[in-house]
Amino acid sequence: MDVQLVRLSPSSEDDIGSVQEVLEDAPGYSVAVTGRPPADDDARSLFDELPPGSHREDKLVFAIRQGSRVVGCADVVVGYPEASTVFVGLLLVRERDQGHGIGAKAYELLEEQFRKRGLKKARLAVVETNPRALPFWERLGFVRTGERREYSCGEVSSSLVLLEKRIGGASRMEARTLVGHVSSGGATRDYARIIGEILTSRGHEVKIVDLKREKVDDLSPFDLVVVGMGVRMFMVYRKGKQFLSREDLKGKRVAVFLSSAMAIEDPEKAKERFLSPLIERHGLEPIMHDAFPGKMPVGGGKLQDRTDPEVARKWANALADRVES
């Protein structure tokens, strides 16, 4: 596909004009994030706006060209919020040129430039009222960090969802990871799946095992072992405790999580009450151990789902960061 990126200059009226044309040829974006069609000075603002602490030379604006036609634009801020991170502000293709993979190709070209500059991570924020953005970036390997920010612009009040991608890292195998879970009500099993998804997207080779059904004879193929379990009647699930008592777990990189009703209100209390004593008893030194909100018994054998997938996403990303550092 004949797609190119051409760096634009903030002091060229022609360049500002070509960005303005793209914005006007993709009014759906502006309507989704501001509630109104593009304004006359939107392109100029795109060149001028900078996050706190950044300098004008950190902001790079590109035209996305197909042949000789400008079909889109992109802007990034290099070195924000950290020196080795690039923040992608906007990547937009004119509506009549959407649906042909131009955006994905443009991002690939951008990432190539980021890699050459020695950048390690790309980060961006998606406005939730822009529904096509999230699947687009996730298809390219971006992963939700678990962070959210309030967003308000014009008539639109929404949330920003933060995503990140390691530059050139998504296809690299970081660690062979076992995610074992012991679950009755399903909370721990669902958390294990989310953690597995995040670690996979971060380049880990992941095996998810239901420890109630399957025995893991050999831990030696795994560089990292994640174990999750629930608690009932103040007792952590037996199969979970058994797994933590394994001799071959000692000296391994381990991370442990618990699903519990107590953690709905007070995760630290649940961690100290149920997880810390177990970890101490078995002489483990996990990289991370935390309690997540589980399903609340509400009588009649019913459970109210109080789980929070964002907690697990954030946790898994923090775990991947530690393993990779």
Ligand SMILES: Cc1cc2nc3c(=O)[nH]c(=O)nc-3n(C[C@H](O)[C@H](O)[C@H](O)COP(=O)(O)O)c2cc1C
């Ligand atoms: C019968 C029963 C007893 C429970 N006892 C506790 C408890 O003592 N402490 C607690 O924090 N959560 C308790 N819970 C909540 C569970 O920890 C919660 O449902 C969690 O999601 C269990 O994990 P699982 O869904 O993966 O099985 C109990 C739940 C049930 C159904």
